Amino acid sequence: MNLTDPFRCADGDKLREECGVFGAIGAPDAAAITALGLHALQHRGQEAAGIVSFDGTEFFVRRGLGHVAENFSGQEAIAALPGMMAAGHVRYSTTGGAGLRNVQPLYADLAAGGFAVAHNGNISNAATLRAELVSRGAIFQSTSDTEVIIHLVATSRYPTLVDRLIDALRLVEGAFALVVMTPEGMIACRDPLGIRPLVMGRVGDATLFASESVAFDVVGAEFIREIEPGEMIEVGFDGNVRTLRPFGQHRPRPCVFEHVYFSRPDSVFAGRSVYEARKAIGSQLALESPVDADLVVPVPDSGVPAAIGFAHTSGIPFELGIIRSHYVGRTFIQPSEGARHTGVRRKHNANRALVAGKRIVLIDDSIVRGTTSMKIVEMMRDAGAAEVHFRVASPPTAHSCFYGVDTPERSKLLAARMEVEPMRDFIKADTLAFVSLDGLYRAVAGVDRDNAAPQFCDACFSGDYPTSLTDLARATNVDAQLSFPVGKVA
Incomplete structure (x- = not known):
């Protein structure tokens, strides 16, 4: 999150995660494993990457703009990161948030020793905390909300770094999945509601942490389990693992959009295969919004599993009617409206003969x-499609996210401005339908929303925000800007 402009997000037409984290302790080649794990998480952040390592005496930091391969593919880069412990991070930036000073992991020399942190999520009271810290003399080096955590740790009066981190995190609200390095070892922690994902694995004698289980597959590691909401795990260099639960008990609210789009389909999230969940969403969509048609065509690549489910349930043949070029950057990083529209044509092409x-x-x-x-509907009509029906494997996205997902401001979300029929007219489809919120829950959790366990964070669909939004409340007239009350952690 960019604290200079905390509620303005990048001009994209896809929701996107802002970060992915990876950590390894107890591995002779910790930095190499971390770089490989970050490759598997590249979809979670493509603008910058960083790795911090520790050799038992000294911390080493290497960060750069661009993809993981651009910064960590050579032997020289890995050799510059010695030690048996390393943490890495890939990120997107919000508007104004790009630049090396915001690339993570962030590192600081504290009185108690070196401290590095890789953070996925968003601290929704970071601006408020930052202002308080600055008034007490703190000097910030970045515009990242993650740096607030470092300053809170530095100013805590508790004797150990673990206790200082707990003290700091009790002051923050919002979402966080953290991998932290100290001279004593590695700490992994997930926010009390488990909004952002974090998992634990093992390869040989090394303990690993990552945003997604697929990162363990790539490095040949065993997936152990998800870090539970509110859980903090401390791993020493002797391999001992200590589990803490310093934040009390809360009803979990993991982000349901991990199942819809963010996670790779070969990952496991909230105890469920992401691929199978997406197929189930497509099947539910076919039950709720059937249509008489000749072909089911996914918008690649994220629409493929849902389209398979839709085709299976509807009996309509699945075909690749759109071919994606994998050598074009994502359209949401284009700088202008016109460039975005051109980017759609460069990225996707209709399979005209089909x-x-x-x-x-x-x-x-x-x-x-x-x-x-x-643009995709227009492309299909230009290719000669007789009818173009649009089905969406999520409910209408009518609210912004403040938990680590880069969304446009609410006034730019189509579903915040229009009902379904005007939206259909806007995209020029013959019909348009979304899976219902209850249908989404039935697909991913097996029950309707009110009975779901765990209950997901679905604020981007429902406006039901599971935590306080202190910075937003101070920056705007909440009742005027939002059609929902700002809630507190339940």
């Missing part, structure tokens, strides 16, 4: 601004 004269059902994971959806 779709011409056919009634097409397009399956996508979400509609954010609607501009990409409109």
Whole structure:
């Protein structure tokens, strides 16, 4: 999060995670394992990457803009990061948040020793805490909300770094999945509601932590389990693992959009295969919003599993009616509206011989601004499709996220401005339908929303925010700007 402009997000037409984290302790090649793990998490952040290592005496830091391969593919880069403990981070930045000073892991020399932190999530009272810290003399080096955690740790009066971290995290609100390095070892921690994901694995004698289980597959590690909401795990260099639960008991609220879009389909989230969950969402969508058509066509790549589920349940053949180029950057990093529209055509191309004269059902994971959806519908019509029906494997995205997902301000979300029929007209589809919120829960949790266990964070669909939003409340007139009350942790 960029604290100079905490509520303005990048001009994209896809929701996106802002970060992915990875950590390894007890591995002779900890930095190499971390770099490999970050490769598997590259989809969670493509603007910058960083790794910090520790050799038992000294911390080593290497951070850079661009992809993991651009910064850590060579032997020289890994050799500059010695030690049996390392933590890494990939990130996107919000508007104004790019630049090396915000690239993580952040590192600081504290009175108690070196302290490095890799953070996925967003601290929703970071601006308030930052102002208080600055008034007491703190000097910040970045605009990242993560640096607030470092200053809170530095100013805590508790004797150990673990207790100082607990003290600091009790002051923050919002979402965090952290991998922390100290001279005593590694600490992994997940926020009390478990909004952002964090998992634990093992390879040989090394303990690993990552945002997604797929990172363990890539490094040949065993997936042990998810870090539970509110759980803190401390791993020493002797291999001993200590589990703490310093934040009390809360009803979990993991982000349901991990199942819809963020996580790789070969990951496991909230105890469920992401791939199977997405197929189930597509199946539920077919039950709720059937359509008479010739072909089910996914918007690649994120729409593929849901389209398979839709096709299986509806009996309509699944076909790759859109071919994606894998050598074009994501359209949401384009700097202008015109460039974004051009980017859609460079990234996706209609399979004209297949779709011409056919009634097409397009399956996508979400509609954010609607501009990409409109261009894809137009592309299918230009390729000769007789009808273009649009089905969305998530409910309408009508609210911004303040927990580590980079979303446009609410006024730019199509579903915040329009009902479904005007949205259909905007994207120029013959029909448009979204999976219901209850249907989404039935697909991923097996029960309706009110009975779901765990209950997910679905604030981007429902407006039901599970924590206080202190910075937002201070920056805006909440009742005027939002159609929901700002809640507190239940």
